[in-house]
Amino acid sequence: MAANVPKYQQLKEYIIEYIIRENLNTHDPVFTESELINRFHMSRHTVRKALDELENEGWIYRKQGVGTFCADRSAARSFDCKNIAVITTYINDYIFPRIIKGVDQVLSKEGYTILLYNTNNRIEREIDILENILTKNIKGIIIEPTKSALPHINLNYFEELKKKGIPYIFINSYYDELKPSYIIQDDEGGGFLATEHLIKLGHRDIVGVFKNDDNQGLNRYKGYVRALREYGVRIKEDNIIWYTTEEMRTKPSYMVTKLFEREGKKPTAIVCYNDQIAMWVIEALRNLGLSIPDDVSIVGFDDSDYAVLSDVKLTSIIHPKEEMGRQAAKILFKLIDMGRKAFEEPINICVKPELKVRSSTAGIQVEKAIGSQS
Structure with a gap:
């Protein structure tokens, strides 16, 4: 103690x-x-x-x-309280501030106050936060789950929220064991769309860089693989790069560097887990003297500020940040009104992905495409 x-x-x-x-x-x-x-x-x-x-x-x-x-x-519970807890993995993340803005637009109009928490994508920290929230007067919770692809030791805390009648909605991903309310993006569809875009530009040797400790990364990988299969493109195990939260700043860039330093034909395109990873990968490729998109085409996810502020304008899957925040808040109000039924009749929304094409992707010459398959 x-x-x-x-x-x-x-x-x-x-x-x-x-x-x-x-x-x-x-x-x-x-x-x-x-x-x-x-x-x-x-x-x-x-x-x-x-x-x-x-x-x-x-x-x-x-x-x-x-x-x-x-x-x-x-x-x-005090039903007169006006506090909503919002839990994010990274409070300064390039996406979540915009999501919070959307949440606040709805909550503030109804006189609610946001209590903001940050897990740093650590399960132990999420547990501490949930324990803290359970001692407070909270009307509901909007939560981005921590390492959603891993087995969890914190499910009892959500059961406790249920016992106390405090509704919650997951955003971006969710813990499947809970069968909860959620609003997410179709990450598998986004992975498919990003990869399909490159295939239609003529690319056949396409690297995939994915995060393996959240469901977003796993689902984006599934979409990547599905696109390659549907278009008859050979799946190369060496072209798939996995990393964890702790490895994100070093491993993707290191593995891409090793891949492009090898002798022989090089990959011509890369699908990245998100825009932040894409920027670090671009930096690694430039250190090798490669040009984007002349030598390598890159697609990111989330259509973040990274996608437009860099000198390389990034083709990216659009993430409806503020709108998703607004929708999450509106759904939470519905769950609050539903009372105990909120836990028996979850509300689930999956947003269809869209691709924003910019200058980081380009068509490939026929001879280069043929060579990359050999």
């Missing part, structure tokens, strides 16, 4: 975490006063202060001479 936090507060946080972790239901027994005194060697005054606050906040109830029990958390 943290040294600078009052002991009673540490005990409160421990008990809340225990209730969530063990997925306790209404009327399930919790620690008695004596058990807590003996376990943590705390004074009776400290333990009682923690239990009193937990009871006032609706987490527990006590029966004289019987014990301490889990309360009906759904009754603890």
Whole structure:
């Protein structure tokens, strides 16, 4: 337990975490006063202060001479609150500020306040945030999930939100195990569209750079592979580059450099997980003396500021950032109005992808296309 936090507060946080972790239901027994005194060697005054606050906040109830029990958390909510929590993986990410702008346009009009949180795409941080939110007066949550492709240890926290009657909607991706409400982009369709664009320009040796610890990356990869198959283009294992969140600044550029330093025919095009990766890949290619799009065509995702502010104007799959934020807020209001039905009848929206063509892609000469297949 943290040294600078009052002991009673540490005990409160421990008990809340225990209730969530063990997925306790209404009327399930919790620690008695004596058990807590003996376990943590705390004074009776400290333990009682923690239990009193937990009871006032609706987490527990006590029966004289019987014990301490889990309360009906759904009754603890204040329906007059005007707070909406928005959880993002990267608060300064080149996409999410625009999404937040769209969210705020809807929420502020209805007098709501945004409580903004940032996970840094770390599962442990997401757990800390959810624990914190569960102690606050929150009307609903908009969340961009952390490392959505990995097995998760935080699903009980969403079950706790359900018990407390706090609706949530996922944005950009979601945890499939929850069968939740969400608004996402058709990432597989976007991967297909990006790859198809290059194939129609004559490219046959196409590299794919994808993130493997979120569902967006996996689905964009699926679209890439589907396009190659549908157009009869040979799939080359060496042309597929995977990276994790922790590797994103180094591995894609390094692997692309190694790929283009090899002897023999070089790939002529690259599909990148997003525009940020595309910019770093372009930098690596330029360090090798290659030109975009004369030597290599590049397609990104998200149609971010990177796509237009660089001297290379990037062909990119459009991400409807502000509109997606507005839609997420509107759907959350619907879920709030639905009450308990919000968890039984999720609302799901998948946005159809569109491609914005700029100068980072170009047609390939016939002899070059033939040579790249040999």
